[in-house]
Amino acid sequence: MAELKQISVPDIGNFKDVSVIEVLVKVGDAVNAEDSLITLETDKAAIDVPSPYSGVIKEIKAKVGDKVSQGSVILLLESGDTGSVPAIQPAAAVTASVAASPAPAAQTPNPSPALPLSGEGATSPPLTRGGREGLAHASPAIRRFARELGVDLAQVKGSGEKGRVTKDDVQNFVKAILTQPHGATGGLQVSAMPAIDFAQFGAIETRPLARIQKISGANLHRNWVSIPHVTQFDEADITEMEAFRKQLGEEYAPQGIKITPLAFLLRAVMEALQHFPDFNASLDAGGENLILKKYCHVGVAVDTPDGLMVPVLRDVDKKGIVQLAKELGEISAKARAKKLAAADMQGGCFTISSLGGIGGTAFTPIINAPEVAILGVSRSCLKPVYRNGELVPRLMLPLALSYDHRVIDGAAAARFTVYLAQLLADIRRLAL
Numbered sequence: 001m002a003e004l005k006q007i008s009v010p011d012i013g014n015f016k017d018v019s020v021i022e023v024l025v026k027v028g029d030a031v032n033a034e035d036s037l038i039t040l041e042t043d044k045a046a047i048d049v050p051s052p053y054s055g056v057i058k059e060i061k062a063k064v065g066d067k068v069s070q071g072s073v074i075l076l077l078e079s080g081d082t083g084s085v086p087a088i089q090p091a092a093a094v095t096a097s098v099a100a101s102p103a104p105a106a107q108t109p110n111p112s113p114a115l116p117l118s119g120e121g122a123t124s125p126p127l128t129r130g131g132r133e134g135l136a137h138a139s140p141a142i143r144r145f146a147r148e149l150g151v152d153l154a155q156v157k158g159s160g161e162k163g164r165v166t167k168d169d170v171q172n173f174v175k176a177i178l179t180q181p182h183g184a185t186g187g188l189q190v191s192a193m194p195a196i197d198f199a200q201f202g203a204i205e206t207r208p209l210a211r212i213q214k215i216s217g218a219n220l221h222r223n224w225v226s227i228p229h230v231t232q233f234d235e236a237d238i239t240e241m242e243a244f245r246k247q248l249g250e251e252y253a254p255q256g257i258k259i260t261p262l263a264f265l266l267r268a269v270m271e272a273l274q275h276f277p278d279f280n281a282s283l284d285a286g287g288e289n290l291i292l293k294k295y296c297h298v299g300v301a302v303d304t305p306d307g308l309m310v311p312v313l314r315d316v317d318k319k320g321i322v323q324l325a326k327e328l329g330e331i332s333a334k335a336r337a338k339k340l341a342a343a344d345m346q347g348g349c350f351t352i353s354s355l356g357g358i359g360g361t362a363f364t365p366i367i368n369a370p371e372v373a374i375l376g377v378s379r380s381c382l383k384p385v386y387r388n389g390e391l392v393p394r395l396m397l398p399l400a401l402s403y404d405h406r407v408i409d410g411a412a413a414a415r416f417t418v419y420l421a422q423l424l425a426d427i428r429r430l431a432l
Contacts, residue, residue: 055079212307
């Protein structure tokens with residue numbers, strides 16, 4: 001038979017008129033024996049008062065800020081247990097944890113972006129425990145310590161008595177997050193997209209994504225989230241290069257070889273990668289070492305009816321412009337015919353994404369991991385350029401270099417694009 005019981009403050013030593021700093025339950029909550037009900041704070045310790053029974057909270061008589069002593073009634077609980085009240089020893093009735101002083105500001109680590117940050121409040125988010133929705137089982141001192149580190153206590157597994165979260169638990173949680181490989185996103189908390197019935201606003205049509213879009217979408221999302229992207233913009237004067245390209249195109253047209261600007265870009269990029277080897281590299285899985293590649297395979301983004309594909313041209317450093325143009329035509333046709341093998345899209349060191357045939361002035365391409373940089377190329381256009389004391393029309397090609405800031409800094413990226421622009425402006429340098 002259910003019985004309404006008064007829950008009082010047990011023996012807490014010689015302390016009197018101690019402050020209630022947290023009420024951990026609310027009316028209607030179901031609690032188990034030994035679940036914490038309120039938290040008291042003295043000048044020496046923070047004390048959780050546990051429930052001596054299992055039952056349902058019917059009325060709460062204490063609130064934050066109240067002063068209580070041994071014997072003060074804190075709440076009424078309806079319990080199915082009609083037996084005698086178990087004897088509560090002071091050591092078992094209360095669990096005190098010495099309130100640690102906040103760490104000095106100079107020693108407090110900045111919250112890591114990878115940590116699940118706690119909300120801007122005095123408590124951690126709800127955590128299911130003991131058959132009810134309550135708070136993380138930790139003292140106020142530990143909650144304060146966790147907030148200083150930006151840790152969500154709901155994510156920390158307690159190793160203390162009855163699952164209590166200790167200071168060591170918080171520190172070990174932070175250490176585990178910080179020692180994850182660079183680019184790990186396991187701790188990133190991203191809200192799910194809301195499900196919206198768009199039909200309520202008007203007529204709609206549902207069309208499934210192409211298989212390539214589904215596959216590339218997951219990779220693009222991972223790369224964008226896990227790599228710190230920065231994009232360097234520049235322009236290259238390709239006036240002379242374009243004149244030579246057209247001349248070369250007329251010569252090789254009878255052989256069915258189309259000489260495109262991309263063939264020149266491939267050759268120029270190869271020279272730049274050799275001059276700046278950090279761009280022809282990848283981070284190892286642990287994010288601690290840079291793997292420098294002695295080969296030069298370059299991926300080229302190809303627009304197909306089913307989505308974007310990136311076949312890889314191998315050993316670009318061993319081929320001339322005409323051979324590169326020929327292979328570009330062959331591999332692009334292969335991509336559009338859906339005949340690329342998995343090996344055709346693996347092993348790239350660097351990627352070129354060209355929208356010059358479509359249009360646009362600039363864009364920010366997403367790095368194709370595990371590469372550390374990608375070059376975006378937009379449509380060239382005639383611009384007035386000040387040279388030798390006068391404005392002259394020059395054909396300028398927009399360049400956009402996205403790079404992994406963990407490996408490459410801004411100065412190196414600027415030097416790379418400047419060097420690349422010099423090569424494209426004077427193609428004779430490609431023969432050096």
